[in-house]
Amino acid sequence: MPELPEVETVRRGLTALVAGAQINKVQVPYPKAIVSDLAEFKEDLIGATIEKIDRRGKFLLFRLSSDQTLVSHLRMEGQYSVEPAGATPHKHTEVIFNLADDRDLMYNDTRRFGRMQLVKTGQENQVVPGIAKMGPEPTESDLTEEYLAKILAKGHRMIKPFLLDQANLAGLGNIYTDEVLWQSKIHPETLTNQVSATEVANLRENIITELARATEHHGTTVHSFSNVFGEVGEFQNELDVYGRVGEPCRRCGEPLVKIKVAQRGTTYCPKCQIKK
């Protein structure tokens, strides 16, 4: 389900609902979801209060009063819901946090790809590989033009898998990558060292703007995404290429085409996005 805008939408929802809540007990119907020691996971969470929820890239970071952090990655279809205590778990509920205020925070994951682990706060930057290697957040201050130009020039890899690689920059996934490449008029198979300085500046601006816009619209709902309130995003109505194969390009009218790039479905405009 989620790229950065969706994870940020979940973070905000969770903050509104469970920041300040205390955990009484934890049940784990699907132990594989827990990467760290399971017994410690359950034990250490008892009595802890969720002080706040941060985000790094697509990772959610529940900051606990116990000086520990619950690191949670939703991968493809993970989602959280908050229900009255004792509510029946869903078919794919993997973890249940029983809260002291008679509510249950449930983690549900249809495809069972999501993972969570408990670490000492601050240690996530070393212990969680995805975070340790993660590139800058896609913001004006963190993602500088100099940095982007430098790493693009360094490799000779196709631009699409490059942008999907969280080690280069955080936050983009398959949907928004197709969108920003279309906006930037760059063919998804363009080699990174073939991207001109002008295109780099433009691409950077589009990445930052697009992810911020999508976040304002509470993300894109494809298939299963909903926030903790069970609400869907609205950004799917704003997408220009993803899911629009065969439909006319909104810039030139040419029918959009779909190809496979680095094992991922990729939609683009064959007239606006010319391979060099």
Add this chain to the structure above:
DNA sequence: CGCACTGTTGAACA
């Protein structure tokens, strides 16, 4: 039945 799918990772390979 076959294929596609929002993401990441570790092994294989150059």
Add this chain to the structure above:
DNA sequence: TTGTTCAACAGTGC
């Protein structure tokens, strides 16, 4: 050594 590619993870829906 370093960078890149690709299968695998698991379930649902078309």
